[in-house]
Amino acid sequence: MRTDPKTLWDNFEKIGKKRYVLSAVIMIIIVFFIGDIKEIIFGKMTFGKNQIILKGIELIACTILAYIFSIATWNNIKRQAESQINKEENNRPKIAYCYYCGAELQDGEEVCSNCGKKLEV
Structure with missing residues (x-):
């Protein structure tokens, strides 16, 4: 093995x-x-x-x-x-847009700067 x-x-x-x-x-x-x-x-x-x-x-x-x-x-x-x-x-997928408000995210960001919600990958 x-x-x-x-x-x-x-x-x-x-x-x-x-x-x-x-x-x-x-x-x-x-x-x-x-x-x-x-x-x-x-x-x-x-x-x-x-x-x-x-x-x-x-x-x-x-x-x-x-x-x-x-x-x-x-x-x-x-x-x-x-x-x-x-x-x-x-290889972790990058999130391009916020799930909640649709704002564009910066690379590697996991918290939306527009609505302040944490995003799960």
Whole structure:
């Protein structure tokens, strides 16, 4: 099922940016290093100086990339939602004349300056 960008953005806002980024980084690290995590748990990994340095570099690089991608995803969803909101606002029908007295209205006006009644779109 596909959701529209505005609904998706509402869900992302409920989660919060910090929580979303943190959970995305943790999930990517777990997926990327699942083999190493299993080796550490079962005691099959040997720790040499070079291997620890390389794993540390991999972990730092993976964390930075996960952070960048999660921020990019967050901003992309936000931009899509803002675009949808702008389209919805621009597609609102404009009222040209007052329903009650027939006076011509200015663009974007919802209250008639002639009779003072509020107009519903």
